[in-house]
Amino acid sequence: xxxxxxxxxxxxxxxxxxxxxxxxxxxxxxxKRQAEAxxxxxxxxxxxxxxxxxxxxIWLIENIxxxxxxxxxxxxxxxxxxxxAIKAVNKTPMxxxxxxEPQRLNxxxxxxxxxxxxxxxxxxxxxxxxxxxxxxxxxxxxIIEATRAHGVPDSNVYFDPLAMTISTNTxxxxxxxxxxxxVKQEYPEAHLTIGLSNISFGLPARSFxxxxxxxxAIQAGLDSAILDPLDREIQxxxxxxxxxxxRDAHCLxxxxxxxxxxxxxxxx
Amino acid sequence: xxxxxxxxxxxxxxxxxxxxxxxxxxxxxxxKRQAEAxxxxxxxxxxxxxxxxxxxxIWLIENIxxxxxxxxxxxxxxxxxxxxAIKAVNKTPMxxxxxxEPQRLNxxxxxxxxxxxxxxxxxxxxxxxxxxxxxxxxxxxxIIEATRAHGVPDSNVYFDPLAMTISTNTxxxxxxxxxxxxVKQEYPEAHLTIGLSNISFGLPARSFxxxxxxxxAIQAGLDSAILDPLDREIQxxxxxxxxxxxRDAHCLxxxxxxxxxxxxxxxx
Numbered sequence: 001x002x003x004x005x006x007x008x009x010x011x012x013x014x015x016x017x018x019x020x021x022x023x024x025x026x027x028x029x030x031x032k033r034q035a036e037a038x039x040x041x042x043x044x045x046x047x048x049x050x051x052x053x054x055x056x057x058i059w060l061i062e063n064i065x066x067x068x069x070x071x072x073x074x075x076x077x078x079x080x081x082x083x084x085a086i087k088a089v090n091k092t093p094m095x096x097x098x099x100x101e102p103q104r105l106n107x108x109x110x111x112x113x114x115x116x117x118x119x120x121x122x123x124x125x126x127x128x129x130x131x132x133x134x135x136x137x138x139x140x141x142x143i144i145e146a147t148r149a150h151g152v153p154d155s156n157v158y159f160d161p162l163a164m165t166i167s168t169n170t171x172x173x174x175x176x177x178x179x180x181x182x183v184k185q186e187y188p189e190a191h192l193t194i195g196l197s198n199i200s201f202g203l204p205a206r207s208f209x210x211x212x213x214x215x216x217a218i219q220a221g222l223d224s225a226i227l228d229p230l231d232r233e234i235q236x237x238x239x240x241x242x243x244x245x246x247r248d249a250h251c252l253x254x255x256x257x258x259x260x261x262x263x264x265x266x267x268x
Numbered sequence: 269x270x271x272x273x274x275x276x277x278x279x280x281x282x283x284x285x286x287x288x289x290x291x292x293x294x295x296x297x298x299x300k301r302q303a304e305a306x307x308x309x310x311x312x313x314x315x316x317x318x319x320x321x322x323x324x325x326i327w328l329i330e331n332i333x334x335x336x337x338x339x340x341x342x343x344x345x346x347x348x349x350x351x352x353a354i355k356a357v358n359k360t361p362m363x364x365x366x367x368x369e370p371q372r373l374n375x376x377x378x379x380x381x382x383x384x385x386x387x388x389x390x391x392x393x394x395x396x397x398x399x400x401x402x403x404x405x406x407x408x409x410x411i412i413e414a415t416r417a418h419g420v421p422d423s424n425v426y427f428d429p430l431a432m433t434i435s436t437n438t439x440x441x442x443x444x445x446x447x448x449x450x451v452k453q454e455y456p457e458a459h460l461t462i463g464l465s466n467i468s469f470g471l472p473a474r475s476f477x478x479x480x481x482x483x484x485a486i487q488a489g490l491d492s493a494i495l496d497p498l499d500r501e502i503q504x505x506x507x508x509x510x511x512x513x514x515r516d517a518h519c520l521x522x523x524x525x526x527x528x529x530x531x532x533x534x535x536x
Binding site (some may be wrong): 166171205208213216237250265 | 439442473483484487508511514
């Protein structure tokens with residue numbers, strides 16, 4: 001299970017402020033802590049100012065890269081901003097994200113293909129997210145036809161089934177798990193990812209819903225997720241799930257994490 | 269998910285002492301708290317003194333029944349003690365347990381059949397627990413032939429696949445889950461149960477292993493478990509799993525439990 005660290009996201013108030021004020025220390029601290037906690041990529045989202053997105057992305061990228069050396073996930077739907085920003089990265093980045101929307105496919109896939117990027121592909125179309133797993137899987141099929149047509153290998157595509165909140169549809173988790181299993185079955189070279197926290201939107205005790213959902217998703221084939229790597233309960237969910245699935249030889253990762261205090265109760 | 273409350277067990281030191289000293293208050297308190305926490309049965313194990321097991325069981329049963337009215341699970345491999353004790357119960361009890369061992373089947377199944385009891389059946393033979401799910405499933409097949417031959421309906425049989433510790437075989441959880449799924453497939457009328465805590469024996473952070481394993485087991489078809497109903501993290505695992513599996517209409521059980529504080533951090 002690989003983690004895409006979600007914390008450098010300009011749609012969050014505190015991060016937006018740091019971008020606005022060019023507070024490099026704040027961003028670099030988020031970058032270092034996520035990398036130390038085991039993130040494989042750092043998501044970089046410059047927020048909601050389209051006319052300065054490229055500048056903000058470049059400022060973020062340069063400051064992040066001055067303190068960590070893991071690859072980034074450039075989180076933007078704006079091809080022009082991506083084309084500019086990608087020149088500033090040291091390592092081939094992931095692009096977050098495409099969807100079944102033709103404009104987004106045509107705008108972003110050439111960049112993905114040209115630079116050999118990994119790309120997150122959302123199971124949605126023209127900003128609509130179908131209710132059923134059948135309809136979402138149809139979109140996934142359309143997307144993979146497009147990525148293949150652009151010469152992007154399946155192994156560079158990370159499908160996100162989209163976890164809608166259970167509070168409005170009690171079948172939401174089952175639908176997402178079903179899509180994960182189907183993608184793994186039909187496109188075994190493709191990867192699977194998920195934005196975790198939406199599943200519990202509007203519910204109490206959200207962290208319980210997120211962490212058990214993550215366990216079931218890993219069992220269904222999930223191999224990466226966009227989440228907060230500093231959340232010890234989430235780390236514990238990943239370690240415990242991999243232990244139970246028989247993927248932790250001699251229980252070594254689990255035992256080591258225990259010695260590091262991952263399973264201890266937070267002191268706050 | 270139904271819970272068989274595990275706490276009144278004479279192989280535990282403190283309970284053995286209470287039985288020895290005829291400390292009815294201690295036992296009744298355990299009975300009341302487990303029933304209030306939602307147990308559907310209370311397991312009653314008189315401990316390790318075979319020549320006084322029947323007397324101890326009757327003393328336990330009478331004291332428990334004076335404070336709670338849920339059925340009991342008589343936890344004994346001793347047919348003579350069971351025949352005597354069963355006369356003292358107010359409600360048809362569960363018997364815990366039979367196995368593929370012929371002596372145990374022949375000694376206990378007539379009691380189960382005569383009284384219309386439910387019975388827990390362990391996937392083991394003559395005190396040996398096979399490593400593979402195939403071999404354990406063969407035992408389950410032998411057991412169901414025996415229960416049917418005695419006229420016990422499949423719906424009264426609760427198969428326990430036996431969760432061995434992951435610390436000595438990293439595939440232990442996968443084997444148990446595989447058996448759960450196979451029993452559900454092959455004998456859909458039969459029930460599934462499990463003694464939860466053994467899966468984590470010898471590991472650190474055992475409660476994490478137990479609770480995520482419980483989640484996966486419920487997904488695999490588990491409909492009851494022998495566990496500590498007073499453990500809030502376990503209750504949280506059950507509630508969260510049933511929510512994620514789409515079995516909690518309007519999320520009502522989850523939201524109610526949240527209001528009751530099930531998901532709050534313990535104050536100790």
